[in-house]
Amino acid sequence: MGTGIPQTAFTAGELAPSLYGRVDLARYLTGLKTCRNFMVMQYGGVANRPGTRMLGEVRDSSTRSRLIPFQFSAAQSYALEFGDHSLRVFMGDTGAQVVFPAGHLQAGQPYEIVTPWGTDDLPLLKYTQSADVMTLCHPNYRQRQLSRLGHADWRLDEFVNVNGPFRDLNSDESVTITASGTNGAITLTASSDLFTASHAGQMMYLEQSPDNSTRKWEVQKAIAINDIRRAGANYYKALTGGTTGTVRPSATEGTECDGDPGVNWLYLHSGFGIVRIDAVTSARSAGATVVKTLPANVMADTGAVGITNIVLSPYIGDKVAPAFWVQCSRAHGFPNRASVTITGVEGIPEANGTFAIVPADQANVFVIPDMTTGGSYTGGGTANLSTAPTPSYKWAFEAWNRDDGYPGAAAYYQQRQIFAGSGGQPQTLWGSRTQGYRDFGAGVPILDDDAFTFTIASRQVNEIRHIVELTELLLMTSDGVWTLKGSQDGVLTPASANTKRQGAYGSAHVPPVAIGSSALYVQAGGSQVRGIGYSFQDDAYIGKDLTVMSAHLFRGKEIVAWAYQCLPCSCVWAVQDDGSLIGFTYLQEQEIAGWHRHDSVNGSFESVCSVSGGREDSVFFIVRRVIGGVVKRYVEKLETRSFASIRDAFFVDSGLTYDGRNRSATTMTISGGVGWDETESLSLTASTAFFTAEDVGDKVSFTHDGTVCKLTITAFTSPSLVSVAPDRAIPAPFRATPFTAWSLERNVFAGLGHLEGQTVAILADGNVHAPRTVRMGSVTLDYHAAVVHAGLPITAEVGTLNLTVPGQNILDSKKLITKVTLVCEASRGIMVGPDAAHLREHKGTVPLDGGAAPAVTGTFEVLIPGAWDKNGAITVRQADPLPLAILALIPDVALGGN
Structure with a gap:
């Protein structure tokens, strides 16, 4: 009799062959040689993974698609299928595909909307979410916002940013721009070749040259209506006359009074304006629309314009008052509140002079408010700007455009929308105004809640690929990780933003996953995973390679997608470029970090996402399968391992379920009996229209005192009435009495067309059925069943490392193992042996009633064919669609010499 040498934890997962000799490592004692289709569990054991449920085929199986999670709350979530210029939706909890509602032209068909991204764009598509709005960005496309209005009502709109951001101001004083007006539709004129066709649609920033002519606002000064004053960088027009108060105007829109009584001021501009370019007519000319009033100083001098008439008529400004309405011989081009000098007017001498004018609706008319006259116009007169404007060299194009590209990363942080990493500015970060997610403008002087633009100062230029919020904001670039910090209280402002390099390992484009207070990211190159978290001891973010112990799973491969399933087992599911699937169970505080590999018959995994789905997170996959020689891509959902009855255990891939158990209020009533036994033909009446002619031959079953009674349908009369033959005497409580606890059993499982020609594994009423094609x-089926799961078979296998004992050198000793004891939880169907070629099945107890054996928690002993060798390894396999969870494995070992 040998000695039991237990392995009570498997938390290190599958270790690389290069570690097979490292018996000195603590992780060797908790590692495995093989962990295939088993998951490392948070309690230290391993459990075979559940199957995947078929949800639907992607929109176009000839091209790749991508899954992205949409999480509104813990109770409301979706898996979004992004295809070639398309988007479809799956419910996060049930996995049901959302369809067009009744009344729609496509009612019942999969709900979808059009997107701008093609198949080749999907790998670089990044996203962030706030409540019902998801912001998506791609370096080649303007940002989009996806809004959920209902399960089958989604909107995808362009992200419309306002007031910026802009590139750095032009510093070449020889390249200037003038505008034909300060509001409305204008023409921009450059002093040299500047505009290209790609500028159409862009915003442009225009700032006036230094202004020393406009008087400053001062306390207790006399002011007349229409006087212009500047306070700081802002310009204001007096709406009332009087003496200024003691409060300097600071408004950047509307009106403001500077005291009591003081003067009412109308905000004009802040020394700059913004236009949106509509069309480019030449390299030096472009048509534009003003979106933020331009200073008059950037407007081109329109030259003197002839006057053809002047009429005295009321003008409604801040009050109703008489005014001169001046008609010109052509469009005058004078901006609002411009200072205009009029000379040579005959008949109305009061019209000659310098005035602050107001443009009228007609391009050739302007108004001089608050004027009176006793004369009438008889002829003559010209009007011209009092001071010729100075062309501005202080201009800038919008930061995001077709030439420079668009941001490739996005986040929400401290009530700001953050973007980063465009093609033209790969190391630049843009933050919106606080609580103004579309507003990227800043005032003068810059305030703490203004938008900001910040560029990482480093020796190399590496694009920002991700923005991750932990205790601070992490910027993950292609060559390293940086923190972006704010002030001492942690608030990020334009004046307090600063960066610090945290590591020299860059990130791939696969989005990082946050787990607790740390994050995992795929290192640039795709074949390593690093963890990063804050260390109080080092006062820095420290990272480590999490793949070094299982490097064989990554060699020659890249991770192309992954998702974190928090519940129930804190597992990251990662898809590799060769179609393989690996899992990583990670609980840093419990020192659990184990990799496991997974495969599916005739399947290659291409995408994955995870969303909260209630008690467990829901994991969705896109799996490529070849059915009948044709490539098919299916959306499949990982099922749960939690089940109350073995009948509900789901351990097949791309599977479906037939569930004939009644879950409605429909009742069945047995009638027509005399002796009420199996010799009679009875009537079975449903309380609703339930039966069809195809039900003949199927069975309705119910249970009484632990005994199952079955009624075979022999004839169809109507949707509510059939004839049945009982298999035993009908219990008295069920005679002519309606009951709801019934099931419809079938022996033909239809609806498996997506697996045409494939051999499927079957679990029927908790019993393993022979495979079928x-x-x-x-x-x-060979028999009728009420609950049937059918899908592709899963072979799960665990192989231990060569046996060792802590503190002893037995690696080169011969060993003999003839018995293995397993401690299992909720398990059935166990095969054990020294290797995959010599497995022995543990024969479970068969219930006396012929029903399904339950999943058992306890100790299982299996005698295996033993032979002396130096390995002392054990293989455990689950080849049936049944659960197996191993808590400990104890081989009975006899030790020999070398």
Whole structure:
């Protein structure tokens, strides 16, 4: 008799062959040689992964698609299928595909909307979310916002940023721009070749040259109506006359009074304005629309314009008052509140002079408010700007455009919308105004809640690929990780933003996942995973390679997608470029970090996402399968391992379920009996229209005192009435008495057309049924069953490392193992042996009633064929669609010499 040498934890997962000799490592004692289709669990054991449920085929199986999670709350979530210029939606909890509602032209068809991204764009598509709005960005496309209005009502709109951001101001004083007006539709004229066709649609910033002519606002000064004053960088027009108060105007829109009584001021501009370019007519000319009033100083001198008439008529400004309405011989081009000098007017001498004018609706008319006259116009006169404007060299194009590209990363942080990393400015970060997610403008002087633009100062130029919020904001670039910090209280402002390099390992484009207070990211190159978190001891973010112990799973491969499933087992599911799937169970505080690999018959994994779905997070995959020689791509959902009955255990891939258990209020009533036994033909009446002619031959079953009674349908009379033959005497409580606890059992499982020609594994009422090949979309069972799961088989296998004992050198000793004891939880169907070629099955207890054996928690002993060798390894396999969770594995070992 040998000695039991237990392995009570498997938390290190599958270790690389290069570690097979490292018996000195603590992780060797908790590691495995093989962990295939088993998951490392948070309690230290391993459990075979559940199957995947078929949800639907992607919109176009000939091209790749991508899954992205949409999480509004813990109770409301969706998996979004992004395809070639398309988007479809799956419910996060049930996995049901959202369809167009009744009344729609496509009612019942999968709900979808059009997107701008093609298949090749999807890998670089990044996203962030706030409540019902998801912001998506791609370096080649203007940002979009996806809004959820209902399950089948989604909107995808361009992100419309206002007031910026802009590139750095032009510093070449020889390249100037003038505008034909300060509001409305204008023409921009450059002093040299500047505009290209790609500028159409862009915003442009225009700042006036230094202004020393406009008087400053001062306390207790006499002011006349229409006087212009500047306070700081802002310009204001007096709406009332009087003496200024003691409060300097600071408004950047509307009106403001500077005291009591003081003067009412109308905000004009802040020394700059913004236009949106509509069309480029030449390299030096472009048409534009003013979106923020331009200073008059950037307007081109329109030259003197002839006057053809002047009429005295009321003008409604801040009050109703008589005014001169001046008609010109052509469009005058004078900006609002411009200072205009009029000379040579005959008949109205009061019209000659310098005035602050107001443009009228007609391009050739302007108004001089608050004027009176006793004369009438008889002829003559010219009007011209009092001071010729100075062309501005202080201009800047919008930061995001077709030439420079668009941001490739996005986040929400401290009530700001953050973007980063465009093609033209790969190391630049843009933050919106606080609580103004679209507003990227800043005033003069800059305030703490203004938008900001910040560029990482480093020796190399590496694009910002991700923005991750932990205790601070992490900027993950292609060559390193940086923190972006604010002031001492942690608030990020334009004046307090500063960066610090935290590590020299860059990030791939796969989005990082946050787990607790740390994050995992795929290192640039795609074949390593690093963890990063804050260390109080080092006062820095420290990272480590999490793949070094299982490097064989990554060699020659890249991770192309992954998702974190927090519940139930804190597992990251990662898809590799060769179609393989690996899992990583990670609980840093419990020192659990184990990799496990997974495969699916005739399947290559291409995308994955995870969303909260209630008690467990829901994991969705896109799996490529070849069915009948044709490539098919299916959206499949990882099922739960939690089940109350073995009948509900789901351990098949791309599977479906037939569930004939009644879950409605429909009742069945048995009638027509005399002796009420199996010799009679009875009537079965449903309280609703339930039956069809195809039900003949199927069975309705119910249970009484632990005994199952079955009624075989022999004839169809109507949707509510059939004839049945009982298999035993009908219990008295069920005679002519309606009951709801019934099931409809079938022996033909239809609806499997997506697996046509494939051999499927079957669990029928908790019993393993022989495999069947799908023909014409269905399989026929050997018996009737109420609950049937059918799908591709899963082979799960665990292999231990060569046996060792802590503190002893037995690696080169011969060993003999003839018995293995397993401690299991909720398990059934166990095969054990020294290797995959010599497995012995543990024979469970068969219930006396012929029903399904339950999943058992306890100790299982299996005698295995033993032979002396130096390995002392054990293989455990689950090849049936049944659960197996191993808590400990104890081989009975006899030790020999070398």
